[in-house]
Amino acid sequence: MLSITQELYDAIVAHARRDHPDEACGVVAGPEGSDRPERFVPMVNAAGSPTFYEFDSTELLRLYRDMDARDEEPVVVYHSHTATEAYPSRTDIGLASEPHAHYVLVSTREHGNSEGPVEFRSYRIIDGVVTEEEVTITPTEKSTP
Template identity: 40%
Template sequence: MLAIRADLIDEIVAHARRDFPVEACGQLVGPEQEDRPERYVPMTNADEVASDFAFSPVEDIRLERELDARGERRMLVVHSHTRVPRRPLTDSGLPEAYPSVKDVAQMEWTPDQHWLIVGLTTADAAPEVRSYHLSDGEVVEDDLQVVESYMFAHTGSDDVPDEA
């Protein structure tokens, strides 16, 4: 299971809406030794086209230096898919928020990272938020859980903290 705080998802969706119809992009980052992202870093889409994205090289280098200085790492590549998909608009059976062929090729460069995709058909449409990773070269959808806090993300909804 991949847990991500709701406030981070809200930031990502707001970014995707602002940049629509151009694909928004960014990174979810967190402490080096942890497995949960703590902040969203929106980035400039250097491609500036509706159906593709590329991180600004200058921002990407700046982010890498900042992460090194803060003891953080990249955890999830984030981008949106607008309704200008690389696949036909016919019913492919795939969700809008599904990695494109190019996404999958790029996922192979960073096999330790997950890819969070926000599907938007219009700027004000309900977002479709999904996450994926590669396993043995195959795209696998993550069991994504949006949580208010990471404190009890691993427990059930009926769990309560122990009394001291």
Template identity: 60%
Template sequence: MLTIERALVDKIIAHARADHPDEACGIVAGPEGSDRPTRFISMTNAERSPTYHNFDSTEWLQVDREMDDNDEEMIVHYHSHTSTEAYPSRTDLGYLRSSLADPRVHRVIVSTRDPHEVEFRSYRLVDGEAVEEEVVIVEAYE
């Protein structure tokens, strides 16, 4: 289950809408071992594509160092789908099944295909499959 503050969800959705028609991507970091997303970090989609995303490598290196310096880790990896539902694509599934993917990370997909409605869903990799998990949006962490 992903528990996340409304303000963070709003930032993810705003980033997805701002980058539309290209896919948006980014992370939400949090204290190591906490599973609590706290720091929103929008990333540049180096692909500038409506169907694929990839973090800018220079930017990612800087963010990774910042997280290390702050005793943080990636809690949420998010990206948008611009013309399809908020469900992992074949490319998404391929990455999730690779040795690079951390199974502890919540994989949020936001669909911006409908300008009036947004789909916000989260997945985890379980036994090689993307499994949708419950998303609980809170006003503030207790």
């Protein structure tokens, strides 16, 4: 099960809408071994495509170095589908290289960059096997001074 704050959910959906009609992509990092998504990291879709996403290799290397320095790992790897349902394509499955990550897909096919509901689904993808999981959206905690 993926448990994600409303703030992170909203940030992922906003990124998907903003980049429509191209696919959006990014990572939500969290403390190593915690399964807690905490730090939203929107990435550039180097493919600039409505049907495919690709992380920029330089940007991705920088992100992994940064996560390593912070003792973080990618808890969520997300991208959007602009014309199809929020289900991993064969290409998505082939690119899934983080066995502990939640793979989130957001479909913007109904409303594009406009307001309106989106399809937001999460999967575990391990050795080519796709398993959908429940998503729980929790209130964003207010930090105390």
